[in-house]
Amino acid sequence: MCVPDASFDFVARNQGLVRGLPLWGGAIGFAGLLANRAISGIAPVVDASSSQSRADVLGIVMSAVLLLTGLQWLSLKARPVEAIAQDGTKVAFLDAKAKLPEAAAKEIQWAWEALSSTARVTSLVVIYQGRNVAHLGLARPGHAAGAAKAGEVAAKAMASGKGNYLANLILYPGRLEFVQYLPETTQGAVVQPIGSQGVLVVGTDTQRGISRLDQAWIATIADKLEVTLEGYTAPQGGVGFGGKGGSSAKAVA
Amino acid sequence: MGSIVKALGGIFKGFKKPWEITGLTSTVDYLEYMPSASDYRKHSPGSQPVSAIVPHDIPALVYNTRYYGRDFRRNNKYTARVVDRTPLDVDKLVASMPLTPEDIKFSPASGGGGGASGGGGGLNDGDELDVAVFRFTLGIPGFDDSLVPRVVGGAAAALLALNHVLGAQPVPPAQERAEFLCALLVALCVVTPEIEERLKQVLPGRGRQQAAEAVDGAARVFVLAERLPEADKRELAWLTFALLKNANCCGVVVALGGGEVVAARGAIGSGAAGGASGSGGSGGGEVVLDAAAKDLARGAAASADVAAVLRGQRQQLWLPDRAAMARAGVDSWAVVPRGAQSLLLQHVAGGGALVVLGDRPRALPGKDRSWVAALARKL
Numbered sequence: 001m002c003v004p005d006a007s008f009d010f011v012a013r014n015q016g017l018v019r020g021l022p023l024w025g026g027a028i029g030f031a032g033l034l035a036n037r038a039i040s041g042i043a044p045v046v047d048a049s050s051s052q053s054r055a056d057v058l059g060i061v062m063s064a065v066l067l068l069t070g071l072q073w074l075s076l077k078a079r080p081v082e083a084i085a086q087d088g089t090k091v092a093f094l095d096a097k098a099k100l101p102e103a104a105a106k107e108i109q110w111a112w113e114a115l116s117s118t119a120r121v122t123s124l125v126v127i128y129q130g131r132n133v134a135h136l137g138l139a140r141p142g143h144a145a146g147a148a149k150a151g152e153v154a155a156k157a158m159a160s161g162k163g164n165y166l167a168n169l170i171l172y173p174g175r176l177e178f179v180q181y182l183p184e185t186t187q188g189a190v191v192q193p194i195g196s197q198g199v200l201v202v203g204t205d206t207q208r209g210i211s212r213l214d215q216a217w218i219a220t221i222a223d224k225l226e227v228t229l230e231g232y233t234a235p236q237g238g239v240g241f242g243g244k245g246g247s248s249a250k251a252v253a
Numbered sequence: 254m255g256s257i258v259k260a261l262g263g264i265f266k267g268f269k270k271p272w273e274i275t276g277l278t279s280t281v282d283y284l285e286y287m288p289s290a291s292d293y294r295k296h297s298p299g300s301q302p303v304s305a306i307v308p309h310d311i312p313a314l315v316y317n318t319r320y321y322g323r324d325f326r327r328n329n330k331y332t333a334r335v336v337d338r339t340p341l342d343v344d345k346l347v348a349s350m351p352l353t354p355e356d357i358k359f360s361p362a363s364g365g366g367g368g369a370s371g372g373g374g375g376l377n378d379g380d381e382l383d384v385a386v387f388r389f390t391l392g393i394p395g396f397d398d399s400l401v402p403r404v405v406g407g408a409a410a411a412l413l414a415l416n417h418v419l420g421a422q423p424v425p426p427a428q429e430r431a432e433f434l435c436a437l438l439v440a441l442c443v444v445t446p447e448i449e450e451r452l453k454q455v456l457p458g459r460g461r462q463q464a465a466e467a468v469d470g471a472a473r474v475f476v477l478a479e480r481l482p483e484a485d486k487r488e489l490a491w492l493t494f495a496l497l498k499n500a501n502c503c504g505v506v507v508a509l510g511g512g513e514v515v516a517a518r519g520a521i522g523s524g525a526a527g528g529a530s531g532s533g534g535s536g537g538g539e540v541v542l543d544a545a546a547k548d549l550a551r552g553a554a555a556s557a558d559v560a561a562v563l564r565g566q567r568q569q570l571w572l573p574d575r576a577a578m579a580r581a582g583v584d585s586w587a588v589v590p591r592g593a594q595s596l597l598l599q600h601v602a603g604g605g606a607l608v609v610l611g612d613r614p615r616a617l618p619g620k621d622r623s624w625v626a627a628l629a630r631k632l
Contacts, residue, residue, distance in 0.1 A: 018448055025441045032434045040427030051420025052428045058409045059435040062442055065405045069445055073452065103484070114627030118620060152348045164352055173347045213499065217624060220495045227487065
């Protein structure tokens with residue numbers, strides 16, 4: 001969440017006021033010193049001749065430093081990130097036919113609950129060994145939960161072992177693979193591989209709303225899922241007997 | 254006579270016989286026909302006033318009659334080129350596109366200079382968007398640029414005092430007013446780095462700040478209770494690792510219901526660690542856990558807040574700095590090192606607690622605290 005922490009600090013509570021403080025201080029310093037000169041009838045000459053002008057010079061130097069600091073602080077402002085309204089349908093799909101181990105199912109549930117409460121996450125999709133094992137949160141209206149497939153971006157992430165954050169999904173031509181199972185209005189997606197056989201896709205409704213910290217947490221969660229799913233083989237769908245595909249009805253000559 | 258003519262002829266050797274003169278200059282009238290140079294060559298060919306309009310056609314439609322361009326036998330520097338007529342594979346093109354700023358291969362980057370340094374400085378949101386923001390740094394090694402206002406304020410204060418003492422006595426009122434204003438400015442300058450620090454702490458999502466190398470009065474331990482099953486141990490190991498890696502904390506202690514401490518990792522107070530440093534052997538490790546359990550029990554008795562967290566009436570107790578820790582009686586715990594400046598106590602279902610130590614005041618921003626709460630729900 002890009003909402004600043006406003007709990008315990010005076011500074012945190014009055015961020016706007018405090019951020020402008022050096023700028024105001026510098027401006028008032030300048031203006032005050034000049035006004036002082038004007039009122040006292042001394043010509044505004046900046047040199048070190050009299051003790052008055054020496055004091056003024058020091059004041060002006062400090063005002064300049066304060067102004068520069070204030071300008072530098074303008075980059076400290078937290079960017080407000082707005083959420084775009086989503087048009088997806090809520091699903092909470094854990095593939096029963098996949099026969100996930102109990103621990104893994106609970107972990108995926110916990111991951112969804114944690115991510116949705118701490119980060120601006122609207123959907124979580126787990127694809128393991130080509131099978132959509134879980135889809136929690138928002139899904140594309142009309143999409144049957146459980147049919148998500150890993151596309152190019154996800155495959156690349158699995159191959160390279162590194163996660164990928166598509167901050168502004170609209171700009172990427174590769175968004176087609178995500179929009180098939182996530183709502184059309186998903187603004188960003190994080191793709192994190194689970195080992196080399198699975199991928200965790202996290203969708204958000206904000207552009208650039210997932211920070212480095214959130215990505216680090218998603219990576220940590222994916223690592224844990226990898227360990228939990230070790231030794232688990234997703235049953236390949238479609239074929240009745242053991243999934244090998246070869247029909248035993250072929251006559252052997 | 255012949256010899257006289259020959260001799261006379263010799264005299265006229267260079268002269269042409271008149272009837273042999275031919276051409277334009279044979280009559281005297283030729284001067285009328287002799288043009289001057291400005292008549293027959295008014296403008297040199299290179300600088301004619303009127304330029305010719307040369308009709309030409311589209312070069313691609315004009316057949317090139319020159320054979321040397323097509324003579325591949327003699328001229329094999331120009332080989333026949335094959336046009337790639339494969340249809341464009343959009344998917345492959347899309348897949349090879351850089352998806353993150355890290356994927357883009359640049360030519361060797363230029364380094365930052367001493368005067369102006371490019372690249373987002375520490376003020377931006379971590380290094381999420383590496384926007385080239387030029388930030389002037391003084392480049393003094395070992396000196397943090399955010400302390401510049403403080404240094405300037407201090408120097409100005411000293412000089413102002415000097416000026417006041419050595420200046421014209423009695424001090425004119427104008428100077429008094431100026432000095433009063435300057436004193437206010439000095440105060441603001443000195444406070445500015447502190448405010449900057451707080452503002453940076455409030456910035457969300459900055460990620461893990463650099464962990465301190467050594468926390469004062471702490472020893473690095475990693476202990477898990479022996480009696481736990483393997484799966485639980487792995488779970489706790491991952492949980493503590495995740496917290497230490499992603500949140501701004503330096504030590505984690507996990508206690509399950511019934512006052513039983515099951516894990517301790519990171520920089521724990523050396524009072525509790527005792528001899529259990531480094532390898533955390535089985536005998537020595539339990540010392541830490543016992544000490545932690547005693548601390549929790551004592552803390553619950555001593556402070557109502559701690560007891561409320563343990564019972565579950567209160568989900569989190571956040572002690573952002575040493576003063577708050579002292580008020581809650583937490584800084585006397587053995588597991589809390591001297592160098593820990595903030596502490597978060599999180600309720601775990603079943604009467605347990607998750608203790609997270611930070612080595613800086615206000616170390617855990619709101620997001621980190623939510624993650625601690627989420628992790629506690631996992632247990």
